[in-house]
Amino acid sequence: MLRELAHFARHAPQALRLKRRLSQAELYDHLCGAGEDAGMGAWRARLVEDLTGDVIEIGSGTGFMFPYYGAGARVTAVEPDAAFAALAAPRAAAAAAAITLVDGSAEELPGPPRSRDAAVVGLVLCSVRNPDTVLGELARVLRPGAPLRLVEHVRSPRVVAGALMRAVNPLWLALNAQGCNMHRDPLPLIRDAGFLVDRVEPFQIFTPGIPAFPMRAIWARAAG
Numbered sequence: 001m002l003r004e005l006a007h008f009a010r011h012a013p014q015a016l017r018l019k020r021r022l023s024q025a026e027l028y029d030h031l032c033g034a035g036e037d038a039g040m041g042a043w044r045a046r047l048v049e050d051l052t053g054d055v056i057e058i059g060s061g062t063g064f065m066f067p068y069y070g071a072g073a074r075v076t077a078v079e080p081d082a083a084f085a086a087l088a089a090p091r092a093a094a095a096a097a098a099i100t101l102v103d104g105s106a107e108e109l110p111g112p113p114r115s116r117d118a119a120v121v122g123l124v125l126c127s128v129r130n131p132d133t134v135l136g137e138l139a140r141v142l143r144p145g146a147p148l149r150l151v152e153h154v155r156s157p158r159v160v161a162g163a164l165m166r167a168v169n170p171l172w173l174a175l176n177a178q179g180c181n182m183h184r185d186p187l188p189l190i191r192d193a194g195f196l197v198d199r200v201e202p203f204q205i206f207t208p209g210i211p212a213f214p215m216r217a218i219w220a221r222a223a224g
């Protein structure tokens with residue numbers, strides 16, 4: 001925990017300086033771009049490179065997942081923030097997969113029930129208002145047995161670190177101004193929504209300007 005706190009303290013001043021001169025979307029793209037090179041990109045590739053058919057990605061942000069889809073995927077990328085979507089557009093155009101950016105929210109996904117072959121969620125369940133509703137929508141649009149792939153930061157399973165994350169979450173919410181919570185644990189919610197969880201891999205990335213939260217790569221599938 002000391003290492004994580006030291007990492008945050010060392011890079012916070014520079015991140016706050018950047019926050020003053022960049023828009024929210026630019027700041028996200030700048031800081032997380034460094035995280036992609038530091039290992040996040042490899043996790044994204046592992047999660048989505050085998051997906052084919054009609055894929056729905058929610059909260060696609062500035063499009064960091066797009067380069068890793070294979071040519072056999074047709075991706076509907078749902079993103080409510082126009083500034084994030086604008087930065088995602090060139091990544092969508094450059095991707096091997098056919099990617100369609102859609103203005104919308106994960107609480108009300110496009111498409112009839114059982115119409116999607118796979119779903120992808122990257123760093124989104126931390127910030128949606130109601131993760132249960134979102135997971136319910138994903139369960140609705142996925143075909144039985146279809147893969148759900150997620151990468152999320154989670155509350156630490158260690159008692160003290162987890163309690164500290166709960167305690168400082170209000171401060172973190174004010175700091176990030178994107179509705180990102182650091183104290184959520186999405187795994188029980190994924191199971192409660194009826195998904196079968198096949199594999200969970202923990203990891204951690206130390207990127208300047210981004211807290212080194214505990215991360216989880218999750219391979220799940222719709223029931224049925």
Ligand SMILES: C[S@@+](CC[C@H](N)C(=O)[O-])C[C@H]1O[C@@H](n2cnc3c(N)ncnc32)[C@H](O)[C@@H]1O
Nearest residue numbers: 059060061064080081084105106122123124128
């Ligand atoms: C931390 S960013 C993650 C972006 C991208 N998925 C990635 O992995 O870099 C969270 C994204 O979720 C989007 N978001 C927030 N609430 C949402 C909602 N209710 N429905 C869909 N997307 C949402 C935000 O606009 C933002 O682009």
